[in-house]
Amino acid sequence: MDWKIFFTIFASVFVAELGDKTQLATMLFATDKAVSKYTVFLAASAALIVASAIGVLAGSLLSGYINEKYLHYIAGVGFIAIGAFTLYNA
Template identity: 40%
Template sequence: MTAFMTALTFVILAEMGDKTQLLGMAFATRYPWPTVMGGVFVATLLNHLLAVVIGSYLTMFIPLQYVQIIAAASFIIFGLWTIRGDELNGEDKDTHHSPFWTVTIAFFIAEMGDKTQLATIALAAQFANEMIPVWLGTTAGMMIANAIGILVGVVLGKKIPEGLVKWVAAISFIFFGMYGLYEYLPHEMLTIPVMAGGIVVIFLAIIFVAKLGGNKLPREQP
């Protein structure tokens, strides 16, 4: 259950404002929402099955502690990636297949190398002996996140509030990544200067990526 809930939570956070969520929202403006959700479900099942298999077998070649450190560091990267943001690059323009297969194929391709797939690989490596709960958790997370995107973006006729949602998701990723590094790095390395320096580097990286992506910290409207 821990693996399932962790995978569910992290993928929901990773998917908020992600390219594949934007893709689902775009398809939902053209096709019935059950068709879109069906295509998303099939594509996610196949794509994340591949991801959890890769992640689970990493521990056969890399010591578990190193995998855990890499996974923790990757969460910080996913947080920065979330801040930078994604955009569609024509993935929703396929008209050569039926609506269901158009959604399924486009979503599967868009998810290849995307941060939610990479997060799934990292989670599967972290929970190496719980491949099925991670697979089901990440799949459920994708369905929930895309259902939210479709509901907010289409049914209610509003965009997801990207500023607030992206920053909450990003900071959550970065926090858990920093906590993971604190937990798995050798404790003799975790001196006060090293930890303070790491925090400063991450803070500067957040500022740099936010400026690179044209994002600003969310502020209350007057």
Template identity: 40%
Template sequence: MDIAVLMTTFGIIFLAELGDKTQLTAMALAIRYPWKKVFIGIAAAFALLNLGAVLIGKILFAVLPLFWIKLVSGGLFLFFGITTLRGGEDDEDGEGKKASARGPVATSFVMILLAELGDKTQIVTTSLAAQHDSPLAVFTGSTLALWLVSLIGIFLGRQLVRFISLSAIHKAAGVLFLVFGAVVLYQAFAVR
């Protein structure tokens, strides 16, 4: 494995995702669900995304038009924004715990998978894999960078609960999902 390629890939991807929607999504999901389950879903999604980017990135973009990927992703963000806003009220009295604990791994996996499919970091990963004869180094560097950015987001989100009420955080997370959904849908239709 080419360590220089691994480190270059790690640095580029880490800086590109720092403060991006992925990190904010991880933060919002970690407030709503157990952080370990959120990370499992996120880690699996990034591993799959990076595998696709390194191995079949160009084919993937030919088969799935970016418009439809963004349309589904935007709709999913809007859906989770609405359910987060509605679910945040129940969590104050504990009634929403059962419903919100169901499927955090799958929720995290699907949200990250759809949000990042065709995103700049996947395109960069595909490009780096095409430029270097070290696909394992590109995959490893990109995946580790995305996992670290997500963990930072998760732990920042968990710390927010100490200073801000859970209800306010749920409302902010819901609004954040709605904003991401609107932005992704705007991008989908603006490109067309």
């Protein structure tokens, strides 16, 4: 395993997930005293694993049809568009 790539991906996803709607929803579920905190943790973790698996699968499938260089451009434009949209609505 390439640990440099592992930690780069970990840090990127970790920072992207901090304070997002997913984390806020998980905190909301955890405030319910009738719900086990382990259940909240396991369910939220499973959801993130499945969502990540879908992303990996989609990226693998797309890379078979689209050049990796263009995928990077598409991802970059997508992030810029999301950022611009967020700034516009702020």
